[in-house]
Amino acid sequence: NIGVSLGNAASILDFCAQNNIGVRGHTLVWHSQTPEWVFKENFDQYGNWVSESVMDQRMESYIKNMFAEIKKQYPTLNLYAYDVCNECVSDDSNRTKNHGGAREPGYGNGKSPWVQVYGSNKFVEKAFTYARKYAPENCALFYNDYNEYWDHKRDAIASMCESLYKKGVLDG
Numbered sequence: 468n469i470g471v472s473l474g475n476a477a478s479i480l481d482f483c484a485q486n487n488i489g490v491r492g493h494t495l496v497w498h499s500q501t502p503e504w505v506f507k508e509n510f511d512q513y514g515n516w517v518s519e520s521v522m523d524q525r526m527e528s529y530i531k532n533m534f535a536e537i538k539k540q541y542p543t544l545n546l547y548a549y550d551v552c553n554e555c556v557s558d559d560s561n562r563t564k565n566h567g568g569a570r571e572p573g574y575g576n577g578k579s580p581w582v583q584v585y586g587s588n589k590f591v592e593k594a595f596t597y598a599r600k601y602a603p604e605n606c607a608l609f610y611n612d613y614n615e616y617w618d619h620k621r622d623a624i625a626s627m628c629e630s631l632y633k634k635g636v637l638d639g
Contacts, residue, residue, distance in 0.1 A: 469529040471536050480541055489545040492537075494553035494611060495530055496594045498570060498579040506580040522584045523593060530597040538603070550611040551598045551637075552591050555579070556627070560619040568623030591627060595636035607638040 473480060483490050494500075505525065507514035517525070537546060556568040558577075569588045570579035581590045591610075598608050610628050615621045631637035 469525055469532055471529065471532045473536055473540055480537075480544065484541045484544045487545070489547040492546060492549035494550040495533065495598060496526070496551060496555070496581065496590065497553040498581055499554070499577075501580065503574045503580060506574075506584055516580075516584055519585055522581075522590070526590070526594060527597045530594065531601045534598075534601040534603070546603055546606050548607040548609060548638075549598065549602060550609045551595050553611045554613065555581070555588055555591050555610075556612055556620055556623050558614055558617070558620060560617075563619040563623040568620075568627060588627065592631060592634070592636070595631050599636045608636065609639045610637060 480490065482488070502512075504510050504512040504514075506516055506522065508517055537544065555570065557563055557566070557570045559571075562569060562571065567587055569582045570577060572578060572580075572583035572586070574580045574583070582588065584590070595608060595610075602608060610624070610631070612620070612624055615624055628637055
């Protein structure tokens with residue numbers, strides 16, 4: 468059961484709730500901002516990498532608890548959108564053409580601990596599936612990235628997002 472805290476966002480969320488300003492959340496799954504210990508046995512940064520099934524449980528728990536905490540603390544907040552996954556597609560044209568767009572496995576320097584655990588970007592669909600399950604009904608779910616003007620990256624993002632859109636878990 469992954470604990471969440473809205474403490475760092477409280478001043479923004481308070482202001483938005485008090486002034487009836489809609490909020491777009493950013494982000495639930497991000498390789499460069501998720502601490503390494505989240506992916507390790509016993510939540511120990513120096514432990515072994517967890518299995519996919521353990522990471523599935525952790526990811527679902529985190530996403531579920533994040534949306535529940537927002538609803539609990541800010542029941543009137545208009546959470547109109549959320550960037551579910553951020554920067555999952557590699558800038559490297561070799562990786563977009565030969566590895567489904569997945570970043571290199573590992574941690575730090577642009578590597579992805581998500582890919583380290585899952586072996587590919589299949590965690591993206593799982594994240595969107597969990598977000599769709601727990602997000603408020605009116606909350607649109609988005610994928611976010613950068614350098615989309617590079618044709619190889621644009622094509623990898625488009626392919627991934629089109630599949631998720633057709634499955635009804637991604638809005639944009």
